[in-house]
Amino acid sequence: xxxxxxxxxxxxxxxxxxxxxxxxxxxxxxxxxxxxxxxxxxxxxxxxxxxxxxxxxxxxxxxxxxxxxxxxxxxxxxxxxxxxxxxxxxxxxxxxxxxxxxxxxxxxxxxxxxxxxxxxxxxxxxxxxxxxxxxxxxxxxxxxxxxxxxxxxxxxxxxxxxxxxxxxxxxxxxxxxxxxxxxxxxxxxxxxxxxx
Ligand SMILES: Cc1cc2nc3c(=O)[nH]c(=O)nc-3n(C[C@H](O)[C@H](O)[C@H](O)COP(=O)(O)O)c2cc1C
Numbered sequence: 001x002x003x004x005x006x007x008x009x010x011x012x013x014x015x016x017x018x019x020x021x022x023x024x025x026x027x028x029x030x031x032x033x034x035x036x037x038x039x040x041x042x043x044x045x046x047x048x049x050x051x052x053x054x055x056x057x058x059x060x061x062x063x064x065x066x067x068x069x070x071x072x073x074x075x076x077x078x079x080x081x082x083x084x085x086x087x088x089x090x091x092x093x094x095x096x097x098x099x100x101x102x103x104x105x106x107x108x109x110x111x112x113x114x115x116x117x118x119x120x121x122x123x124x125x126x127x128x129x130x131x132x133x134x135x136x137x138x139x140x141x142x143x144x145x146x147x148x149x150x151x152x153x154x155x156x157x158x159x160x161x162x163x164x165x166x167x168x169x170x171x172x173x174x175x176x177x178x179x180x181x182x183x184x185x186x187x188x189x190x191x192x193x194x195x196x
Contacts, residue, residue: 013169025062035086107143
């Protein structure tokens, strides 16, 4: 397939879809929530998760002040919550109250954990790196919440039970296919491909 090449990054959507999450924070008596699509796991031991947050966001100040945040993985059925918290700032709106975001008790941090989430990581900031117009916050995961039903009998998400939100950019959201997952067992695949 032919590819177009450009050096201009006027849109930055080529790596999408990305799982859309809600990152919550708490400082100075204020709770807040924002949509975050730029996030990833960085280390298993210790478990470290990264969220990329622009210094323009109200959440940024709360996370710097408290040294804590929570990453809430929200099912597609509640995708509107992501658009709502991603559509206004905590500077102007008490989003948890205004949008009726129910919480469950957090275990180790003060950042709220959302009832709607099928999983959530409570994180303590262990590092911050300015990458450009966003800061990467590195959070050690100090507690994990999950709905066992979302993960079927094993550790793998059961897409018949729960659909993560895939963000396509431009305010478009979708779901992953529920086609039966294909198991590509890496060792035997490599052995087969190398004829060993
Ligand atoms: C789907 C979606 C994903 C987003 N991802 C990010 C992100 O990864 N990092 C970021 O800084 N802002 C992101 N935003 C923008 C913030 O969520 C938005 O500016 C929000 O209003 C900030 O809220 P706050 O000022 O209360 O912190 C995203 C918005 C949407 C709708």
